[in-house]
Amino acid sequence: MSGVECVESGSRLDLMLGMKCYMTREEPLIPYKPLDQHNFYVYEFTREMGILRPPIKPPLDRGNIFVYLLIKRGIDTYNAIKILRRHLRPKKISYYGLKDARASTYQAVTVEEPENLITYILDRNLEAILVGTTSKHAKRGDIIGNCFKIYIGEIIGRNAGKDLLKILFKISEHGYIPNYYSYQRFGVVRPITHIAGLALLCKQLEKAIYALISGKPPGNRSTGEMMSEIIEICRKIMDLGPRWMHVEKKICSEYLSSRDVAKALKRVSREYIALYISAAYSYLFNQYLSYRWKKYGLGLQITEGEVSLRSKLYGLQIPGKKLSSKDMEGEYKDICTASIESLGLEPCIPELRSVIIRPLILPIKIDLLNPDLGIIWFCLDPGGYATNLLREIFKFYSAKLFSSDLNIGTNY
Incomplete structure (x- = not known):
């Protein structure tokens, strides 16, 4: 085995999302409050403008497409873009990627042909500042990376001290972190998006609807038990469901009317x-x-069936995986089938x-900006999650x- 050994996670939420390993053995810190707009900052790192941390450099490219710096606080990118559309009324608006809603x-x-050309927009949860022009639209993922500033001391409610330093030192020794798809990818309060997706790929429609409506895995329930429970939950959702449950309401409305899962999913x-x-x-x-981490360790070495990729930020060659239907064969096939079954689905090979x-x-590379307050700064390649570092802490x-509920996703 080469590289870092897997320190197995005891969190049922981690296991439910496939994140079975940690890099470090040090004792964890305990959060006093969740991540929010006051302790968690994300700065895009673009080719044209560098790190978008004030003061901001204007884009060097010139053209007829306007470039805005979007600063949002506590809302998701989709809703922020909707607000910009309402103010600017553009022909087209684009961005490099989604940013954490917290x-x-x-x-x-980038904004093309706005009906209302405004230099500064101030709304409840965002600001948008016109910083220049460019000749091309932003493309999803076409950035160097993202940088993060996190106030660990504020999250734990005390000075960070030596406990944080031990963990950061150990990670800095290795010089890399695992690149799991982290919690936000699956839905945090209702971490079932992957279960619904796997059920759809495996053509288990009743189980897909059950996961979406109940917010939990199907477990060992029979089809009859699931459908009875769905009817009961749907009636509650239609009467009392909050506004954010708009998808669930569409499914429930159709299912209560037709009792047809295929029709309900078409909504x-x-x-x-x-x-x-x-x-x-x-x-x-x-x-x-x-699976790879447990078998071979985790490091810079490439094992059989993997590909060599390059870090945009650091220029290093790093191991990657091209996951396709070919991987649903051999040894990994059995692991895949068992993991799908553990989520309460029938064993299957997803197409x-x-x-x-x-x-x-x-x-x-982690910079400790303030040891007492535990203010840390680091940058990751596109698609990297800051929570992969926070998991180690x-x-x-x-x-x-x-x-504040530690049992998110763990009491299923």
Whole structure:
């Protein structure tokens, strides 16, 4: 075995998402409060403008497409873009990627032919500042990376001290972190998007609807038990469900009327179905990463069936995985089937119609800006999750970064 050995996670939420390993053995810190816009900052790192941390450099490219710096606090990128559309009324608006809804985030947005050309927009949860022009639209993923500033001391409610230093020193010794798809990818309060996606890929429609409506895995319930429970839950959702349960309400409205699961699922938009399928792929990638980590260790070496990728930030060659239908064979097939069964689905080999190409690790350099307050700064390649570092700091208690309820996803 070469590289870092797997320190097995005891968190049922981690296991449910395929994140079975930690890098470090040090005792975890315990969060006093969750991540929010006051202790968690994200700064996009673009080719044209560098790190979007004030003061901001204007784009060097010139053209007829306007570039805005979007600063949002505590809302997701989709809703922020909707607000910009309302103010600017553009022909087209684009951005490099989604940013965490809990954080204060700084990202570039490109705007073509706005009916209302405004230099500064101030709304409840965002600001948008016109910083220049460019000749091309932002493309999803076409950035160097993202940088993060996190106030660990504020999260734990005390000075960070030596406990934090021990963990950061150990990770800095290795120089990289695992590249799991982290908690946010699967839904935090209701971490079932991957279960719904796997059920769809395996054509287990009743179990897909059960996961979406109940917010939990099907377990060993019979079809009759699931359908009876769905009817009961749907009636409650239709009467008392909050506004954010708009997908669940569409499913429930159709199912209560027709009792037809296929018709009910057709009420879900293509965008959401694609989200569930993508989450299923992410889960399968996490399972591969954990399997590989336990068998070979985790390091810079490439093992059989992997590909060599390059870090945009650091220029290093790093191991990656091209996950496709070919991987649903051999030894990994059995692991995949067992992991799907552990989620309460019937054993199956999901039909993968596309591929994921993703690094297994990401290089990291951590700067401790203030040792007493535990203010840390680091940058990751595109697609990297800051919570993969925070998992090493908080381990079993990582769920408390998203909710005061430690049992998120663990009492299923």
